[in-house]
Amino acid sequence: MxxxxxxxxxxxxxxxxxxxxxxxxxxxxxxxxxxxxxxxxxxxxxxxxxxxxxxxxxxxxxxxxxxxxxxxxxxxxxxxxxxxxxxxxxxxxxxxxxxxxxxxxxxxxxxxxxxxxxxxxxxxxxxxxxxxxGHGWTAYAALVKAIQVRPGDTAFVTSGAGAIGSMAGQIARLLGATRVIGTTSNQEKARWMQAELGYDAVVTRDGGSVREQLAKVAPDGIDVIVDMVGGEQLAAALEIARHGARCVLLGAVSAELNPHNATLKALVELDTFQLILRGVTMRGFSADEEAPEMFDAWIRQLADWQREGGIRTxxxxxxxxxxxxxxxxxxxxxxxxxxxxxxxx
Ligand SMILES: NC(=O)c1ccc[n+]([C@@H]2O[C@H](COP(=O)([O-])OP(=O)(O)OC[C@H]3O[C@@H](n4cnc5c(N)ncnc54)[C@H](OP(=O)(O)O)[C@@H]3O)[C@@H](O)[C@H]2O)c1
Structure with a gap:
């Protein structure tokens, strides 16, 4: 031809x-x-x-x-x-x-x-x-530019096995988090996340109340939230957010991918009084819009982390x-x- x-x-x-x-x-x-x-x-x-x-x-x-x-x-x-x-x-x-x-x-x-x-x-x-x-750079930009991870933090990543989440958990740890918790739908994915992505604990949607599961795996609270899901998972995380916790909102798949009633409105009920008392920061963030310049830095950082064997794509x-x-x-x-x-x- x-x-x-x-x-x-x-x-x-x-x-x-x-x-x-x-x-x-x-x-x-x-x-x-x-x-x-x-x-x-x-x-x-x-x-x-x-x-x-x-x-x-x-x-x-x-x-x-x-x-x-x-x-x-x-x-x-x-x-x-x-x-x-x-x-x-x-x-x-x-x-x-x-x-x-x-x-x-x-x-x-x-x-x-x-x-x-x-x-x-x-x-x-x-x-x-x-x-x-990959969406590693989205996660990297969110964790470096939108909010900061500090040594010793407990990080919580919703949809932690997803395109962004599978990188966000690993990056949070490389930036200093000492405990990294994710969410997913089921036990099979949870086991994979712990074995392949290094999550310390995983909360599952088929495992009963997210609040109760989270309270067990994060008894001292959460410092960093990377949220791709919204709804019940975001609310549960914010309830146990520690003083000075930082939360970056990247997506709302619980509304977006709801098989029964997909919607572009991601509504959630929060006790904002508690967020004020604990000085919690929440930030919506789009890597494409707010951090396109970070892509090159991410590719260099990823190469360094890969050389050291610290990250998997x-x-x-x-x-x-x-x-x-x-x-x-x-x-x-x-x-x-x-x-x-x-x-x-
Ligand atoms: N802000 C930004 O810069 C930016 C950039 C790109 C994308 N996004 C947005 O970020 C979000 C995540 O994107 P992604 O590409 O990484 O997607 P993703 O997390 O890979 O999304 C797919 C996963 O969502 C989970 N899921 C499906 N239905 C769900 C439900 N009803 N409740 C909770 N979780 C459910 C499933 O994972 P499990 O089976 O593990 O639960 C599924 O594998 C999307 O909203 C996307 O539009 C934001």
């Missing part, structure tokens, strides 16, 4: 309103590939990330929520997410040479025409896709574009662990 007749395979949203997101809401379609214009490159994708936030992007009414940091997806749109691939064609003035490996935002397709300014050159002989596409790798919609369905249903990546042929 010549470059002119290249067929591009990409995943499109067929339609979705709310509730359980399923693979049949998406289709892999073939289209005629475009050529890169001035300032653009054609990239042959090798890996891309599957994020549960795609569910939110596809939800009817998302566009009405002011400040949502990603563009809504409408039926017929091609999905997009972080990807890594090789430049196979460069348009005039693109400034990237054929053969360069780049990270860019146009995954969910095998070939992408990308503005060169949206490409980040990966100048390394060996590429670890989980390091570049765990991920679930799925092979082939055809499997990507099912991977998204399974990630939203909580059946997968940590970062989810798709590897293309």
């Amino acid at each position: 010549t470059e002119q007749t290249r067929i591009v395979r990409e995943v499109k949203l067929l339609g979705y309103n709310s509730g359980k997101l399923k693979a049949e809401h998406f289709a892999v379609v073939e289209t005629a590939g475009a050529e890169p214009g001035p300032g653009q490159v054609l990239v042959r994708n090798r890996w891309f990330r599957v994020s549960i936030s795609t569910r939110l992007m596809a939800e009817a009414g998302t566009e009405d929520v002011k400040g949502i940091p990603f563009p809504p997806l409408n039926p017929g749109d091609t999905l997009a997410d972080g990807a890594i691939g090789e430049v196979v064609r460069a348009g005039p003035g693109a400034g990237l040479s054929v053969g360069s490996v780049v990270m860019h935002p146009l995954g969910w397709r095998d070939y992408a025409v990308v503005p060169a300014e949206q490409c980040r050159l990966i100048d390394s002989p060996v590429v670890d896709p989980a390091a570049w596409l 765990t991920h679930t790798m799925v092979k082939g574009l055809d499997q990507a919609p099912l991977a998204l369905q399974e990630a939203c249903a909580g059946h997968l662990k940590s970062l989810v990546l798709v590897e293309l042929e």
Whole structure:
């Protein structure tokens, strides 16, 4: 096949309103590939990330929520997410040479025409896709820029086996926390979190009252909360937050992924009087919006920690574009662990 007749395979949203997101809401379609214009490159994708936030992007009414940091997806749109691939064609003035490996935002397709300014050159002989596409930097930025971890802290990470959480627990410990507690859905994931991610204790949604479990594993309270869940888990953590505790809010999957009543409102009842008395800091934080400059620092820090053997970039790798919609369905249903990546042929 010549470059002119290249067929591009990409995943499109067929339609979705709310509730359980399923693979049949998406289709892999073939289209005629475009050529890169001035300032653009054609990239042959090798890996891309599957994020549960795609569910939110596809939800009817998302566009009405002011400040949502990603563009809504409408039926017929091609999905997009972080990807890594090789430049196979460069348009005039693109400034990237054929053969360069780049990270860019146009995954969910095998070939992408990308503005060169949206490409980040990966100048390394060996590429670890989980390091570049993972959410370690979100967790790192949250724990370094949004709040601080102090030596001796007890840290609590909700959705601690998830894409952000699987890194946040490890990073909190590397930054000084001496006790790290996470949450997950079930015992199997809890065992994996303790064995692979080094959590000291894990509270499970199938293990009864979160408050009671937390009181047992954090009898002296909590200093640092990294919250991806909201709801009951956030409330329980804040109830036992110690004086001067710091809490960073990154997501609200208990509302976002609620299989019965998914909602963009993440309501929770808090005793704010107690938060005042104990001087608790709470901060909502978006790494993309508030700390894009920290990405390079994170890649350097990760390399140092990896050299010292102190951190693991765990991920679930799925092979082939055809499997990507099912991977998204399974990630939203909580059946997968940590970062989810798709590897293309
Ligand atoms: N602020 C930022 O900079 C930023 C950046 C990226 C993403 N985010 C947001 O951060 C949140 C986490 O993102 P992520 O990609 O790391 O997702 P994630 O934690 O990997 O989310 C999937 C996991 O959520 C858990 N889950 C599913 N339904 C749940 C429910 N009803 N209640 C509690 N937990 C449930 C499941 O884990 P278990 O089975 O282990 O419970 C599932 O595996 C999302 O809201 C995302 O939009 C924020």
